[in-house]
Amino acid sequence: MTEPLLRVDGLKTHFLTRAGTVKAVDGVSLRLDRGEILGLVGESGSGKSVTGQSILGLVDPPGRVVGGRVLFQGEDLVGAGEKRLRAIRGRRIAMIFQDPMMTLNPVLSIGTQMVEAVQAHEKVGRAEAWERSRRALVRVGIASPDERLAAYPHQFSGGMRQRVAIAIALLHSPDLIIADEPTTALDVTIQAQILFEVQKLCRETGTALIWVTHDLAVVSALADRVAVMYAGRVVETGTVAEIIGNPRHPYTRGLLESVPSRNRRGVPLRSIPGMTPSVLDLPEGCAFHPRCDRSTGACTVMPELSGEREDRAWRCWNPVAAEARGDAA
Amino acid sequence: MTAAPIVELDGLTKRFSRKLDVVERFARRLGATIDDRAVQAVSGVDLSIAEGEVVGLVGESGCGKSTLGRMVAGILPPSAGTLRWHGRDLRELSPADRHHANLKIQMVFQDPMASLNPRLRVADIVGEAPVVHGLVPRREAEAYVAALLRQVGLDPAYLRRYPHQFSGGQRQRIGIARALAVKPDVLVCDESVAALDVSIQAQIINLFMRLREELSLTYLFISHDLGVVEHISDRTAIMYLGRIVELAPTPELFDKPNHPYAKALLDEAPRVSVEKRRFAPIRGEIPSPLDPPSGCAFHPRCPHAMPLCSAERPALREIAPRRWSACHLNETTGP
Numbered sequence: 001m002t003e004p005l006l007r008v009d010g011l012k013t014h015f016l017t018r019a020g021t022v023k024a025v026d027g028v029s030l031r032l033d034r035g036e037i038l039g040l041v042g043e044s045g046s047g048k049s050v051t052g053q054s055i056l057g058l059v060d061p062p063g064r065v066v067g068g069r070v071l072f073q074g075e076d077l078v079g080a081g082e083k084r085l086r087a088i089r090g091r092r093i094a095m096i097f098q099d100p101m102m103t104l105n106p107v108l109s110i111g112t113q114m115v116e117a118v119q120a121h122e123k124v125g126r127a128e129a130w131e132r133s134r135r136a137l138v139r140v141g142i143a144s145p146d147e148r149l150a151a152y153p154h155q156f157s158g159g160m161r162q163r164v165a166i167a168i169a170l171l172h173s174p175d176l177i178i179a180d181e182p183t184t185a186l187d188v189t190i191q192a193q194i195l196f197e198v199q200k201l202c203r204e205t206g207t208a209l210i211w212v213t214h215d216l217a218v219v220s221a222l223a224d225r226v227a228v229m230y231a232g233r234v235v236e237t238g239t240v241a242e243i244i245g246n247p248r249h250p251y252t253r254g255l256l257e258s259v260p261s262r263n264r265r266g267v268p269l270r271s272i273p274g275m276t277p278s279v280l281d282l283p284e285g286c287a288f289h290p291r292c293d294r295s296t297g298a299c300t301v302m303p304e305l306s307g308e309r310e311d312r313a314w315r316c317w318n319p320v321a322a323e324a325r326g327d328a329a
Numbered sequence: 330m331t332a333a334p335i336v337e338l339d340g341l342t343k344r345f346s347r348k349l350d351v352v353e354r355f356a357r358r359l360g361a362t363i364d365d366r367a368v369q370a371v372s373g374v375d376l377s378i379a380e381g382e383v384v385g386l387v388g389e390s391g392c393g394k395s396t397l398g399r400m401v402a403g404i405l406p407p408s409a410g411t412l413r414w415h416g417r418d419l420r421e422l423s424p425a426d427r428h429h430a431n432l433k434i435q436m437v438f439q440d441p442m443a444s445l446n447p448r449l450r451v452a453d454i455v456g457e458a459p460v461v462h463g464l465v466p467r468r469e470a471e472a473y474v475a476a477l478l479r480q481v482g483l484d485p486a487y488l489r490r491y492p493h494q495f496s497g498g499q500r501q502r503i504g505i506a507r508a509l510a511v512k513p514d515v516l517v518c519d520e521s522v523a524a525l526d527v528s529i530q531a532q533i534i535n536l537f538m539r540l541r542e543e544l545s546l547t548y549l550f551i552s553h554d555l556g557v558v559e560h561i562s563d564r565t566a567i568m569y570l571g572r573i574v575e576l577a578p579t580p581e582l583f584d585k586p587n588h589p590y591a592k593a594l595l596d597e598a599p600r601v602s603v604e605k606r607r608f609a610p611i612r613g614e615i616p617s618p619l620d621p622p623s624g625c626a627f628h629p630r631c632p633h634a635m636p637l638c639s640a641e642r643p644a645l646r647e648i649a650p651r652r653w654s655a656c657h658l659n660e661t662t663g664p
Contacts, residue, residue: 043526157614187389188553189611192597214526217556217599244601258531259601260560265580268538269560271531275496 003074005175005208006032006055011068011078013047013054022279024050024063026232031311032176035206039219039240041255042229045276051229052178052212056093057085073175091121094169098181100161103168104153110164111149117168136167140197159190166197173205180212195222216259220244225311228252231277231287234305236314248307248319251288286316294318332379333416335547336401336434336515340410343371343396368618370396372571373410375645378515383541383548385562385579387555387594389615393571395519398551402436402517432462435508439520441500445492451478451503452488459510477506480543482536498529505536515547522557534561555598559583564651567591570618570626573645576653587654590627625657633658 013025025047032038042048053059055070057077070077072093077085089095097103105113114133115126124132130149137145140163153161162182169177179198183191199222202209213219219226220240227237228249236249247253254272274291277283283290289299298317307313346367349357371393378384388394399405400412412419414430422430438444445454455477456470465473475485481502492500501521508516518537522530534557540546552558558565559579566576567590575588586592593611613630616622622629628638637657645655 043528159614187615188555188594188598189389190614191599193612195599215599216527217601220601221599255527256601258527260531260534260556261601265560266538268535269531271535272528273532275498275529276526 004031007071009069015063037209037223039223039226040212046229047232091172093176094174096179100165238312248314334377335380337377337413342409344408383562385558385565386551388568392568403431434515435513436517437521481506
């Protein structure tokens with residue numbers, strides 16, 4: 001097997017708080033090839049966003065990466081110095097956040113911010129940087145880019161701002177984009193436009209993408225592979241067809257059955273009982289076992305991630321039987 | 330529908346206007362023509378909700394669905410149009426009857442943290458209204474609240490806790506218990522499950538459906554999430570820029586939407602599916618309600634727009650039994 005673009009190995013990010021150590025990410029391993037789209041799925045507090053931030057060394061104190069490796073094209077980013085990380089951020093790995101109003105500076109025009117982003121990594125003239133910014137805006141489907149470059153963030157709608165954020169991420173044709181819930185705040189028709197552009201861009205440029213989200217429906221339409229997270233760990237990973245069509249971890253199955261769908265109209269949803277455990281006080285062993293209908297005595301010991309392949313595995317002592325599930329609408 | 334309508338909206342309209350400032354008033358006195366800047370959030374909505382029915386109201390941000398819900402719940406007064414309760418115009422009721430009608434329609438909000446007073450205990454949050462309205466004597470309030478908490482799936486031992494001591498899903502249950510405390514017949518749920526995680530959302534949806542059976546409630550269920558609305562509602566109304574563009578029994582609407590906007594919305598809603606798909610989105614943005622397009626508000630984004638669409642606004646017409654749609658295409662080609 002060739003060396004993947006990104007390999008995350010046993011990543012641990014802990015937050016040392018007064019109330020105790022929060023193990024937000026506790027031994028996460030992922031791999032991503034060139035041009036591949038990975039959906040990183042989980043509910044609030046599962047550690048999906050912190051995983052994305054840890055890859056780029058963007059975790060704020062009191063959070064700290066305390067273990068594991070992030071190998072990007074063979075180079076370990078966990079031990080890398082701030083200077084090296086700055087050279088990589090934005091240029092080789094770009095990030096898109098949920099709220100573009102937080103990433104864009106409200107007092108600078110879009111053009112100024114984009115030119116700044118180009119010149120941060122490359123010695124190019126202002127005119128050339130401007131032209132590159134213009135082309136990036138056209139690529140994400142923004143009409144009349146010259147006027148838009150002169151405008152300020154507040155003059156844009158939410159969907160347009162997110163397009164600008166994507167355009168900025170594309171400026172240096174990065175090898176990898178990490179997108180943290182970028183369409184969660186958007187309306188359905190606008191979300192569809194963004195997904196359309198992203199899908200097209202990844203196909204055209206061969207950029208790999210990690211799409212962090214809680215929305216299984218978005219992931220199933222967009223991603224190639226999925227990793228499901230629960231309480232700081234990956235509990236199941238596989239291709240979209242495998243995860244949606246034949247989930248093996250009871251949590252994944254529970255998530256899928258919680259989504260209202262056409263086939264189950266009017267009948268009660270099979271919800272997962274209980275709630276997500278506090279990360280300060282995780283249950284012993286498999287963190288899901290108190291909510292799980294398949295749990296046995298074995299579940300008080302943490303199961304290892306195991307399965308058919310390295311990228312088709314689950315972390316469960318009593319996995320759901322391998323069978324074709326017919327009700328995925 | 331055989332059941333009598335419990336709530337009827339007739340041409341319900343809400344305008345929000347900004348008062349002119351000093352300079353503008355002065356300019357107007359000097360002869361300049363300056364209009365009040367008004368946003369028509371809801372324009373002439375007709376809707377009748379039958380007893381025991383669940384009507385889903387879907388639309389994107391700014392379409393007026395929340396404003397409509399607030400008018401139904403009596404939180405916002407309509408600018409025009411009438412709201413009838415059991416067939417009687419609310420404005421013509423005696424004060425006592427109107428008061429009674431208002432109590433019978435309650436609202437469950439989106440963000441339970443913003444709608445629960447952080448400084449009150451659960452016993453007071455839920456128990457205050459029924460005591461004030463004389464439904465329950467004060468000394469029995471605690472037992473009453475305990476029973477309500479049990480009904481929404483919370484441990485009555487939580488009576489003395491404050492809202493911040495609960496998770497999001499539990500807080501939403503408290504919000505529901507508070508709405509139920511005054512024994513309403515109608516619940517207006519405004520994005521009541523939108524802020525919750527998928528697994529918790531399913532629990533709350535199930536709770537809504539169970540309560541409907543137990544208390545024979547009627548719901549106006551407002552959401553941007555098509556999957557949720559399809560799951561829970563008997564009829565669905567789709568709003569665009571302040572108007573209902575399509576209204577039909579839920580299975581028919583989701584199987585065969587008639588209005589081009591309804592089609593686009595349904596096509597683009599992501600569904601959990603093993604098939605990878607290409608997104609083919611409709612172009613353009615949602616127009617500003619400050620400056621709505623002429624004619625049909627959807628025509629600038631509509632793939633089937635004709636000259637007529639920008640000239641004349643199509644009326645919401647019954648195109649088949651119990652199916653309503655507001656589109657000129659139905660007149661030229663038939664449904």
